[in-house]
Amino acid sequence: MSGAPTEAGGGAAGNAAVDGPTPWGERTRAHGLLSGLLVWATRAAAAAFVLDIVDRRLHLVGVAGAGVLLAAPLVAMLVAAAQYARERDWREAGLAFLLLVMLVAGAWLGRA
Amino acid sequence: MSVLGLGALGFGAGFVGSIVGIGGGVFIVPGLLILFGLPLRQAVAASLVGVVATSAGSAAVYLGEGRVDLPLALRLEVMAVAGAVGGGLAAAWIPPHLLYLLFAAVVLYAALAMFRGGVKGPSSVSGPAEIRHMGIGMTASAGAGMASGLLGIGGGFAKVPIMHAIMGIPLGVAAATSAFMVGLTASASAWIYWMRGDLLMAYAAPVALGVLAGSAIGARVSDRVPTLWIRIALTGILLYVAFEMAWRALGGVAR
Numbered sequence: 001m002s003g004a005p006t007e008a009g010g011g012a013a014g015n016a017a018v019d020g021p022t023p024w025g026e027r028t029r030a031h032g033l034l035s036g037l038l039v040w041a042t043r044a045a046a047a048a049f050v051l052d053i054v055d056r057r058l059h060l061v062g063v064a065g066a067g068v069l070l071a072a073p074l075v076a077m078l079v080a081a082a083q084y085a086r087e088r089d090w091r092e093a094g095l096a097f098l099l100l101v102m103l104v105a106g107a108w109l110g111r112a
Numbered sequence: 113m114s115v116l117g118l119g120a121l122g123f124g125a126g127f128v129g130s131i132v133g134i135g136g137g138v139f140i141v142p143g144l145l146i147l148f149g150l151p152l153r154q155a156v157a158a159s160l161v162g163v164v165a166t167s168a169g170s171a172a173v174y175l176g177e178g179r180v181d182l183p184l185a186l187r188l189e190v191m192a193v194a195g196a197v198g199g200g201l202a203a204a205w206i207p208p209h210l211l212y213l214l215f216a217a218v219v220l221y222a223a224l225a226m227f228r229g230g231v232k233g234p235s236s237v238s239g240p241a242e243i244r245h246m247g248i249g250m251t252a253s254a255g256a257g258m259a260s261g262l263l264g265i266g267g268g269f270a271k272v273p274i275m276h277a278i279m280g281i282p283l284g285v286a287a288a289t290s291a292f293m294v295g296l297t298a299s300a301s302a303w304i305y306w307m308r309g310d311l312l313m314a315y316a317a318p319v320a321l322g323v324l325a326g327s328a329i330g331a332r333v334s335d336r337v338p339t340l341w342i343r344i345a346l347t348g349i350l351l352y353v354a355f356e357m358a359w360r361a362l363g364g365v366a367r
Contacts, residue, residue, distance in 0.1 A: 065317070
């Protein structure tokens with residue numbers, strides 16, 4: 001991974017590191033956290049969709065499932081930002097936080 | 113509207129998508145338009161939920177295997193999400209016939225990519241330790257994000273070849289990173305459609321469930337099915353879809 005925190009130099013520090021050595025296929029703590037998050041979000045959404053389809057009175061459960069599914073990328077960016085900040089990988093943390101802000105801003109603009 | 117029919121559409125899109133290595137959006141949107149008569153914006157919104165579901169399911173596995181290049185994904189996604197937000201907002205005022213025309217062009221490209229072999233290949237995660245042409249990658253990501261927001265597709269069939277052939281990323285890493293990225297991109301525009309009232313859960317839930325089941329089963333049997341015939345059949349379907357979209361763009365169907 002180009003930005004693995006285990007890499008010498010503290011991960012992908014901008015384009016310099018992206019253009020530099022990139023040991024592919026390295027699993028970091030951020031990978032594990034995001035993987036677990038997406039697994040549970042997918043399961044929760046699937047269960048909610050099933051309930052919604054089986055019984056239309058549970059429509060709000062289906063809506064909540066869609067909310068969980070679509071919110072998973074936002075939460076993923078929050079988790080990534082926090083994890084990278086914990087590892088003092090400020091550039092990656094900043095990018096993840098910027099993406100979170102962009103996702104929230106997009107939803108807000110859609111409402112406006 | 114039939115829940116089973118919608119589920120079957122999602123299942124088929126997820127199944128063949130995972131076999132040939134493209135997302136389900138290019139099948140779901142036309143399916144909802146042609147088979148279920150849904151207006152374009154509602155079809156795009158339901159498809160985006162399906163794309164997020166597919167991405168979450170596959171990205172969870174790829175992340176667990178460490179095949180996703182997270183720093184690269186974060187960089188490319190800044191542009192892709194910007195494009196997706198722009199596309200999602202612009203979809204509200206772009207005339208439908210222009211969107212149909214754009215969809216026809218994108219599907220034609222997908223048909224060409226399918227005919228040439230799809231985007232699946234050896235899942236190599238090794239290669240030259242260098243990423244080239246970040247500028248091209250970021251520009252392509254912005255374009256793919258815009259297409260996702262406008263048309264409800266993931267855009268993996270465009271992203272993966274660019275990441276692999278132009279940026280020099282091993283195919284296995286490019287496919288895994290793209291799978292993670294399309295979920296972020298699609299969710300950016302899906303929220304916009306939802307907030308605008310275009311997301312109909314009665315359509316989105318069965319489609320997303322079908323996509324989840326289809327892509328999970330497709331991934332398990334992909335090594336055992338004759339992909340050549342599937343590719344030929346899908347090329348034909350995509351060519352028909354391109355024709356149908358172009359026909360609608362020219363006023364063949366006023367919807």
